[in-house]
Amino acid sequence: MSALPKPSIDDYSIPSKHYSSRRTRYRKNSLSSKARQSQSKDGSFPQSSDRALQRSSPQTFQFPQVQPLPAKLKVLLLVQKSSLGLALILIASSIAVYVSTVRIPELWSKKYQDLETLQRQERQLVAANESLKHKLAQQAQEKDSNLALITSNNTIFIPQAPPSQPKQTNLEEDLRETSLKNMPMGY
Amino acid sequence: MTKPQLRKSLRKSKYHSSVNDRSQRKNSAPKQIPAKKTFLSRLLLVWGMLVLSALGLAGRLYYLQIVNPTITYKQAPEGKTLKQIARDQQSTKLRFYMPRRQIVDRQRNVLAVDRITYELYAHPYLFKRNLDKVPPEQVAEKLAEILENKTSEELLKHFSQRDRGIPIAKNLPESVKEKIEKLRIDGLDLTQNYSRFYPYEEVSAEVVGYVNRDRQRRPQAGVEYTQQKLLERPELSWLLKRSFMIFQKKNQSIFYPGELKNVKKMLKFDDLSLQLTIDLRLQQAARAALKEKMEQYKAKRGAVIVMDVRDGSIAALVNEPTYNPNFYEKYSVELFKNWAITDLYEPGSTFKPINVAIALDAGVIKPSDVFEDTGKIKIDGWEIRNHDYATKGAHGTLTLAEILQRSSNVGMIKIINRMDRRDYYHRLQKLGLEEKLEFDLPGYAPGHLKNEIEFTVKSIEAATTSFGQGFSLTPLKLIQLHSAIANGGKLVTPHVVKGLVDFNGYLHWQPSFESKQVFSPQTTHSVLEMMETVVEEGSGQASKVPGYRIAGKTGTAQKVSGGSSGYDATAKITSFVGIFPVESPRYAVLAVVDEPKGEHTYGSTVAAPIVGSVIESLIAIEGIPPFEKGSGE
Structure with missing residues (x-):
């Protein structure tokens, strides 16, 4: 921050004045009528009705007095605008109703059926797997199965190894060894 | 045309028309009077009828809703209010089966x-395939191919019973269901x-038990019966509005x-299952x-x-x-009880080590004591002999270990004679x-001692009692007592339920069991x-496994006969109890x-080899x- 040159107050003050003056003018325009906003922005006024006024009083600039829109038109405009909003709300709500009454139950029930199928399959798999294990065990028990039983005679018991002692190492010796190893043989 | 103008013209036209009307009415008035009357009366009649019928309907509604809100016509269920009927029609009861653990x-x-x-149920009046009738003979033939244990003649006989709702087969697996569905026969x-x-x-089977195959699925034996609360998961059901919650779409x-x-x-379900302490292998x-x-000796029954x-x-x-248990209906009811738990027997010599422990604990004998075995002894006018008196006669001086090795009855009587009988009785109790x-298994029978005064x-x-006769207990109780000798004198609670275990093998619930000290550790040692x-040297050599330290005791007890004479001369119950490994009993x-x-x-020839192979x-x-010598205990 400190490296940047501090902006002088004047740099800002001049355009701000400019803006404020323009804004006031704009506000005056807008007071006349909402319908004429777009026209008053670029400063050009309708010629036909206002020319007489300009001529009669060239000294003072007078804004054209626009007649307010008829009430019916206003109502119609309001209806148009609100119906658009209403339509949007209706579309949204109908989608919401569809989703909540048709789509969600559909998805939910599909997923639940999947879950049930999976659970059923799991149980079937468990039953099949265990039956197979039982069959194998039965076959192994038959005398001519040629399978040897595990007994203490044919089992190797490996005694538990004593806990290994951590090797005592000398850091200096280790370092010396490695440094000798890395030394080129010719020197 | 401006608006006021328009209104005026409208008014004019109205005025004109009304004038015209009046003139017309004036002209035709005398002729139309009777017609007007009939018109009015007709109107009144229709109106009256409508009003009357509306009133009637209202009255009926009042009657049905308030005076007598029950419907008596045929289709409606009897004795139900309209509200109930409406609820029945608008909602449906959903049932969700929760599988047993x-x-x-x-x-x-x-x-x-x-x-x-x-x-499988058959409704012969519906037998159709693609709207074409299928003769019952053909259905029977096709079904007989699928159902192995039914012939087409049998099935035809079934079909002729009624025209609907004939139960054909039960407990059909999924594979059979698919085959039947492939026939695409209605009905x-x-x-x-x-x-x-x-x-x-x-x-x-003797541990798990079984569950009835009917709709109630009542457990009948084993853990299924005792652990019903843990195993059963209640069926879910609730009323659901039919309006939009349920509908059909593409056959689904x-x-x-x-x-x-x-x-x-x-x-809300879990994958917990009930784990037993049983090892299947x-x-x-x-x-x-x-x-x-059992096959070798043609024994009646056996238990391990x-x-x-x-x-x-x-x-x-x-x-x-x-x-x-998959076909429980084919077996006699006798087999469903677990006789190692429900039936009492006289343990015989397998009880001798318990008596020795009692005497040692009472302080009347020391491990180094010796006793004179005369081979036979007279008590209360009864002569009691050793089992091998006929062949070996008197054994002479015996140590405690030798009394057990030779299963000397005389030696045991002499040990117990040193005790106060009352004290002995209380220690047994x-x-x-x-x-x-x-x-955890149903039907445990408590043992039976003679009453205290008689004793x-x-x-x-x-x-x-000193050599294990004259009182009775279950095999389960006997092994519990021997476990106390093995574990340093604690009477542990026998159980088969380990707890509720999840898919990864973690226990989520475990029952707790008490144990009490009944012998001192020195005594049991x-x-x-x-x-x-x-x-090593005595009657239990058949249970030896080379390289392992095994402790044991044989028992050959006479069975109590039904008659008053006491014991049956031929019927015996042979047993062997083994404890292993001796260095740290498990x-x-x-x-x-x-x-x-x-x-x-004898216990040494029949039961000891069984224990030997179980230990293997x-x-x-x-x-x-x-066991390695010098490895320490």
Whole structure:
């Protein structure tokens, strides 16, 4: 921050004045009528009705007095605008109703059926797997199965190894060894 | 035209028309009077009728809603209010079956699981394929191909009984259901059911038990019966508005539980299963060993119990003969009870080590004491002999270990004679012989001692009790007492339920068991060493496994006969109890064989080899290394 040159107050003050003056003018325009906003922005006024006024009083600039829109038109405009909003709300709500009454139950029930199928399959798999294990065990028990039983005679018991002692190492010796190893043989 | 102008013109035209009307009415008035009257009366009539019928309807509505709100016409269920009928029509009851929990063994092999089965019903009046009628003969033929145990003639006979709702077959597996569906014949109705399936058939039947195959699914035996609360998951059901929650789409019914509360209820399940302490491999090995000896001696029945002496968990519990729980209806009711738990027997010599422990604890004998065995002894006018008196006569001076090795009755009587009979009786009671034991399998029978007065007055009672006759207990109780000798004197609670285990093998619930000290550790240690000599040098050599230290005691008891004379001369009950490994006891193994036939039927020849092979299997399953001298205890 400190490296940047501090902006002088004047740099800002001049355009701000400019803006404020323009804004006031704009506000005056807008007071006349909402319908004429777009026209008053670029400063050009309708010629036909206002020319007489300009001529009669060239000294003072007078804004054209626009007649307010008829009430019916206003109502119609309001209806148009609100119906658009209403339509949007209706579309949204109908989608919401569809989703909540048709789509969600559909998805939910599909997923639940999947879950049930999976659970059923799991149980079937468990039953099949265990039956197979039982069959194998039965076959192994038959005398001519040629399978040897595990007994203490044919089992190797490996005694538990004593806990290994951590090797005592000398850091200096280790370092010396490695440094000798890395030394080129010719020197 | 401006607006005012327009209004004016409208007014004018109205005015004109009204003038015209008036002139017309004036002209025709005298002729129209009767017509007007009839018109009015007609109008009144129609109006009156409408009003009357509306009033009637309102009255009927009032009557139905308030005066008598029950409907009596045929279609409506009797005695129901309109509100109830409306609710019935607008909503439907949904039922969701929650499968019963699985039962798994120590290694999580599944011993019992729920399986979907189907019931087949036939409605002959509906027999159709693609709207064409199918003759019942053809249906019977096709069905007979699928159902193995029915012929087409039998099926035809079934079909001729009624025109609808004929039960054809039960417990059909999924594969059969698919085959029947492929026939695409209307009028064959399959209803889904759940039934319990036991993949290991009879291997663990005496522990697991079975569940009735009817709709109530009532458990009948074993853990299924006692652990009903843990195993059963209640069926979910609630009323659901039919309006939009359920509808059909592409042959697939769609439903939605609606409220979040219901969804939560439906999805509230777990994968917990009931784990038993049973080891299936050991169970299988024990059964094989027991079966072999029972066939050899044509025995009536037999039982093997393997108990972990440290906590009383039972690793194997085998009864022979047994049943296959998948077809329980084919067996006699006798087999469903677990006789190792429900039937009392006189333990005979297998009880001698317990008596020695009692005497040592009472301080009347020392491990180094010796007793004079005269071969026979007279008590209360009864002559009691050793089992081998006829062949060997008097044994002479015997140590405590030798009394056990030779299973000397005289020696035992002399040990117990040193005790006050009343004290002896109370010490027997302290072992819980007569107490009820809360066991995980139904029907445990408490043991039976003579009453205290009889016991203390007659010396014969204490004498017979000293060698294990004159009182009775279950094999389960006997192994519990021997476990106390093995584990340093603690009377542990025998149990088969380990707890509720999840898919990863973590226990989520565990029952807690009490244990109480009944012998001092010094006593049990010396008794255990005496019992080891029984296997090394005495009657229990058949149970020896080279390289391992095994303690044991044989028993050959006479059976109480039905008559008043007392004992049956021919019927014996042979048993052997083994404790292993002696250096740090882990398992007690009891084998009991009832009524073996033929010569040389003793605990040492019939039961001891069974225990020997069970211990062999235990070594293999648990990987117990042989005892090395100097390795320490």
